[in-house]
Amino acid sequence: xxxxxxxxxxxxxxxxxxxxxxxxxxxxxxxxxxxxxxxxxxxxxxxxxxxxxxxxxxxxxxxxxxxxxxxxxxxxxxxxxxxxxxxxxxxxxxxxxxxxxxxxxxxxxxxxxxxxxxxxxxxxxxxxxxxxxxxxxxxxxxxxxxxxxxxxxxxxxxxxxxxxxxxxxxxxxxxxxxxxxxxxxxxxxxxxxxxxxxxxxxxxxxxxxxxxxxxxxxxxxxxxxxxxxxxxxxxxxxxxxxxxxxxxxxxxxxxxxxxxxxxxxxxxxxxxxxxxxxxxxxxxxxxxxxxxxxxxxxxxxxxxxxxxxxxxxxxxxxxxxxxxxxxxxxxxxxxxxxxxxxxxxxxxxxxxxxxxxxxxxxxxxxxxxxxxxxxxxxxxxxxxxxxxxxxxxxxxxxxxxxxxxxxxxxxxxxxxxxxxxxxxxxxxxxxxxxxxxxxxxxxxxxxxxxxxxxxxxxxxxxxxxxxxxxxxxxxxxxxxxxxxxxxxxxxxxxxxxxxxxxxxxxxxxxxxxxxxxxxxxxxxxxxxxxxxxxxxxxxxxxxxxxxxxxxxxxxxxxxxxxxxxxxxxxxxxxxxxxxxxxxxxxxxxxxxxxxxx
Amino acid sequence: xxxxxxxxxxxxxxxxxxxxxxxxxxxxxxxxxxxxxxxxxxxxxxxxxxxxxxxxxxxxxxxxxxxxxxxxxxxxxxxxxxxxxxxxxxxxxxxxxxxxxxxxxxxxxxxxxxxxxxxxxxxxxxxxxxxxxxxxxxxxxxxxxxxxxxxxxxxxxxxxxxxxxxxxxxxxxxxxxxxxxxxxxxxxxxxxxxxxxxxxxxxxxxxxxxxxxxxxxxxxxxxxxxxxxxxxxxxxxxxxxxxxxxxxxxxxxxxxxxxxxxxxxxxxxxxxxxxxxxxxxxxxxxxxxxxxxxxxxxxxxxxxxxxxxxxxxxxxxxxxxxxxxxxxxxxxxxxxxxxxxxxxxxxxx
Numbered sequence: 001x002x003x004x005x006x007x008x009x010x011x012x013x014x015x016x017x018x019x020x021x022x023x024x025x026x027x028x029x030x031x032x033x034x035x036x037x038x039x040x041x042x043x044x045x046x047x048x049x050x051x052x053x054x055x056x057x058x059x060x061x062x063x064x065x066x067x068x069x070x071x072x073x074x075x076x077x078x079x080x081x082x083x084x085x086x087x088x089x090x091x092x093x094x095x096x097x098x099x100x101x102x103x104x105x106x107x108x109x110x111x112x113x114x115x116x117x118x119x120x121x122x123x124x125x126x127x128x129x130x131x132x133x134x135x136x137x138x139x140x141x142x143x144x145x146x147x148x149x150x151x152x153x154x155x156x157x158x159x160x161x162x163x164x165x166x167x168x169x170x171x172x173x174x175x176x177x178x179x180x181x182x183x184x185x186x187x188x189x190x191x192x193x194x195x196x197x198x199x200x201x202x203x204x205x206x207x208x209x210x211x212x213x214x215x216x217x218x219x220x221x222x223x224x225x226x227x228x229x230x231x232x233x234x235x236x237x238x239x240x241x242x243x244x245x246x247x248x249x250x251x252x253x254x255x256x257x258x259x260x261x262x263x264x265x266x267x268x269x270x271x272x273x274x275x276x277x278x279x280x281x282x283x284x285x286x287x288x289x290x291x292x293x294x295x296x297x298x299x300x301x302x303x304x305x306x307x308x309x310x311x312x313x314x315x316x317x318x319x320x321x322x323x324x325x326x327x328x329x330x331x332x333x334x335x336x337x338x339x340x341x342x343x344x345x346x347x348x349x350x351x352x353x354x355x356x357x358x359x360x361x362x363x364x365x366x367x368x369x370x371x372x373x374x375x376x377x378x379x380x381x382x383x384x385x386x387x388x389x390x391x392x393x394x395x396x397x398x399x400x401x402x403x404x405x406x407x408x409x410x411x412x413x414x415x416x417x418x419x420x421x422x423x424x425x426x427x428x429x430x431x432x433x434x435x436x437x438x439x440x441x442x443x444x445x446x447x448x449x450x451x452x453x454x455x456x457x458x459x460x461x462x463x464x465x466x467x468x469x470x471x472x473x474x475x476x477x478x479x480x481x482x483x484x485x486x487x488x489x490x491x492x493x494x495x496x497x498x499x500x501x502x503x504x505x506x507x508x509x510x511x512x513x514x515x516x517x518x519x520x521x522x523x524x525x526x527x528x529x530x531x532x533x534x535x536x537x538x539x540x541x542x543x544x545x546x547x548x549x550x551x552x553x554x555x556x557x558x559x560x561x562x563x564x565x566x567x568x569x570x571x572x573x574x575x576x577x578x579x580x581x582x583x584x585x586x587x588x589x590x591x592x593x594x595x596x597x
Numbered sequence: 598x599x600x601x602x603x604x605x606x607x608x609x610x611x612x613x614x615x616x617x618x619x620x621x622x623x624x625x626x627x628x629x630x631x632x633x634x635x636x637x638x639x640x641x642x643x644x645x646x647x648x649x650x651x652x653x654x655x656x657x658x659x660x661x662x663x664x665x666x667x668x669x670x671x672x673x674x675x676x677x678x679x680x681x682x683x684x685x686x687x688x689x690x691x692x693x694x695x696x697x698x699x700x701x702x703x704x705x706x707x708x709x710x711x712x713x714x715x716x717x718x719x720x721x722x723x724x725x726x727x728x729x730x731x732x733x734x735x736x737x738x739x740x741x742x743x744x745x746x747x748x749x750x751x752x753x754x755x756x757x758x759x760x761x762x763x764x765x766x767x768x769x770x771x772x773x774x775x776x777x778x779x780x781x782x783x784x785x786x787x788x789x790x791x792x793x794x795x796x797x798x799x800x801x802x803x804x805x806x807x808x809x810x811x812x813x814x815x816x817x818x819x820x821x822x823x824x825x826x827x828x829x830x831x832x833x834x835x836x837x838x839x840x841x842x843x844x845x846x847x848x849x850x851x852x853x854x855x856x857x858x859x860x861x862x863x864x865x866x867x868x869x870x871x872x873x874x875x876x877x878x879x880x881x882x883x884x885x886x887x888x889x890x891x892x893x894x895x896x897x898x899x900x901x902x903x904x905x906x907x908x909x910x911x912x913x914x915x916x917x918x919x920x921x922x923x924x925x926x927x928x929x930x931x932x933x934x935x936x937x938x939x940x941x942x943x944x945x946x
Binding site for chain 1: 648649651657658659660680681682683684685687702703704714715716717720721724725727743744745766768787809811828853855872873897899916917939
């Protein structure tokens with residue numbers, strides 16, 4: 001019988017008791033936790049997470065053992081995803097494995113091609129796997145390992161790199177930050193590391209990194225959606241936020257959205273996101289209550305800012321890791337969020353959006369310049385500049401597509417203040433794909449293209465107004481209207497409101513119809529001035545200054561984190577969470593974690 | 598078959614050339630001259646680094662084998678060595694006594710048993726290694742050109758030290774150890790040609806400041822003569838050991854030059870691998886160029902090797918088109934192997 005066998009029948013009764021006895025969030029988490037493992041144990045995909053679920057529950061064990069056996073034999077499979085998930089599965093289930101299979105698992109770390117990868121998430125997975133494998137089989141010589149290095153050499157290298165990553169991530173941020181897709185590739189290794197690191201300091205660091213990853217997500221989370229700007233995301237997840245793998249983690253740990261990701265066909269969870277959260281569900285890591293509260297209390301709108309870092313710029317740049325500034329405004333109805341613009345990540349950047357609560361899919365609106373260039377890629381990858389675009393297109397499919405929904409562009413910049421945003425474009429002549437795309441879901445409740453120049457959208461209780469500075473056209477597509485503008489000096493003023501803030505949709509429109517940004521000199525000075533419906537004066541020059549109410553808008557004020565729920569000074573290594581009278585302080589300098597009260 | 602039997606005809610040329618050749622090349626040539634019959638058995642080994650293949654699909658079980666391939670018959674046939682999966686093998690070069698070095702995404706790999714077993718010699722601080730170069734006379738000294746600069750080992754890869762002093766931006770695509778002075782090392786960077794006169798301890802700009810340099814070659818017959826391939830500016834040549842440079846692009850219509858190969862027996866014969874233009878050849882030491890791409894189905898040539906024992910045999914590695922071979926000095930090309938693969942590097946020992 002699997003570890004969760006008895007819970008299947010007793011859970012409802014237990015739940016009733018626990019709801020009263022302990023924090024409700026925790027008890028309901030345990031229910032979701034068990035549910036993920038149970039459902040995953042019925043899956044038949046060949047993955048270490050479903051094998052783990054089967055073996056943990058005792059469901060379909062012969063099939064799980066056969067799958068694990070095949071995965072250890074098949075030398076075509078290897079690399080960083082394999083490295084951490086094989087050892088994670090092994091360590092969770094080793095008591096249930098026959099000795100012959102244990103030996104095969106061990107042998108895989110000798111015979112397999114373990115590619116370390118070329119991105120942050122790859123390295124986290126690779127070194128987590130190497131750390132735990134070297135810890136599991138210590139004192140073995142180099143001939144017993146795929147890379148010819150001894151257990152102690154591998155352990156030390158993995159430990160040193162993980163220490164480095166934890167330090168930089170807790171002081172300057174992740175390079176692949178706030179990714180609805182890649183969040184899984186950080187969460188999963190960290191829960192496995194937390195569960196099995198024997199060194200109490202590394203275990204503590206893994207716990208603190210999990211807290212950091214979760215609170216980073218929580219502050220920009222709204223009912224399962226990871227709102228605002230993201231370093232990396234896939235187009236299908238950008239236009240359908242609840243389809244992203246982050247939704248699975250939100251459901252598992254925050255209890256939102258209110259349905260398990262696998263039952264909602266509208267959101268078509270990406271297969272690749274798979275069942276990795278099983279490793280979270282079987283983990284002993286528990287989300288601190290304060291993070292749960294931060295993720296779910298939306299009674300008061302708030303501004304949350306962050307500083308992240310650009311992943312390693314290996315050429316054509318001035319700094320290895322320039323800062324990425326992020327501004328997010330969160331209400332109970334919507335999130336309006338933005339990155340400051342420019343190339344902050346290759347290929348998959350998502351610079352800004354408004355994402356709103358809705359019972360319909362495609363609950364987001366945004367614009368972008370679908371830029372691509374070999375030079376952009378060569379900033380981050382060492383292969384030849386003229387070769388990279390085709391190569392990336394082969395894997396990511398849409399990199400050179402003029403209709404793509406993810407892109408970093410040097411010709412796009414933003415300036416946000418609360419629920420108002422100005423996004424400007426200054427696209428040089430001769431740039432490939434010299435146009436701007438805007439995503440507007442077809443399922444909006446109301447969609448008004450007003451003679452005033454404003455485009456008004458209503459989705460439930462959220463209102464979005466967009467003022468294009470230049471002419472555009474509409475293209476009808478399967479789930480959306482595509483705004484397309486070929487004007488190279490261009491921009492949009494965005495205001496977002498709601499029933500709570502503005503009353504009726506008509507009242508919202510009325511407040512904006514007579515408002516118009518001042519941009520008469522835009523083609524020469526690239527400057528837009530706009531007074532928001534709440535009376536704030538924004539002045540923004542592309543490539544120049546951002547001014548709010550006559551005061552220079554300084555990114556220094558963004559901190560590492562700055563908002564009502566999370567505060568941290570950039571570079572300090574100290575992150576303080578706050579919710580009402582609760583606080584939790586992560587101090588990565590001395591690897592300590594302090595809760596109050 | 599080595600064609601050193603043409604010695605009788607070309608002997609004067611060889612003698613003339615060897616005066617300025619490195620000791621190792623001289624040794625190779627002398628060995629061939631003195632032991633003409635055993636040369637058949639001593640035929641050179643060619644190392645081919647296959648980075649990836651267009652047939653590769655993430656997670657697929659039938660992905661093509663990539664990585665290091667070795668040929669001992671002038672590229673007619675190949676044997677795979679080492680890991681079969683994708684670790685981004687950019688370049689491989691042989692050292693001495695059965696040692697092989699590979700420049701990989703995972704770091705610098707070393708085999709001391711001719712490729713049977715491998716060890717990653719570098720740690721987490723060394724990644725995206727594009728070239729590895731072994732000092733000809735001090736084989737324990739090895740340099741790695743990486744996206745993060747130059748790393749050097751003087752103990753056969755046991756330890757590595759970063760050597761970036763003097764670089765502005767340290768991306769280094771290629772390295773050249775001067776055959777006449779192994780302390781003198783040239784680096785191909787995104788900001789021009791850099792040179793170190795003390796084995797990498799300190800670098801300074803040697804020329805072509807601001808230009809992206811892809812490849813550096815040294816004339817096999819004249820160590821003061823250097824040729825570089827650039828990202829946008831074709832070929833540049835120095836006749837004075839890197840002090841001054843001049844462009845030499847007559848006839849060259851494709852100015853992104855990834856690789857240069859020179860005929861060791863006839864250094865005036867120079868081959869270029871270009872982006873978009875396939876192979877170019879010069880018969881006058883680089884003064885003028887003629888496109889030589891007949892039969893080449895892929896125009897992006899990233900690796901080239903002239904087979905010393907049969908210098909009309911040329912190998913050309915393409916980006917996504919596999920390996921091509923010419924047996925007539927580049928006049929015509931035939932597909933050889935590695936369908937749809939990215940043959941990133943070739944070297945001969």
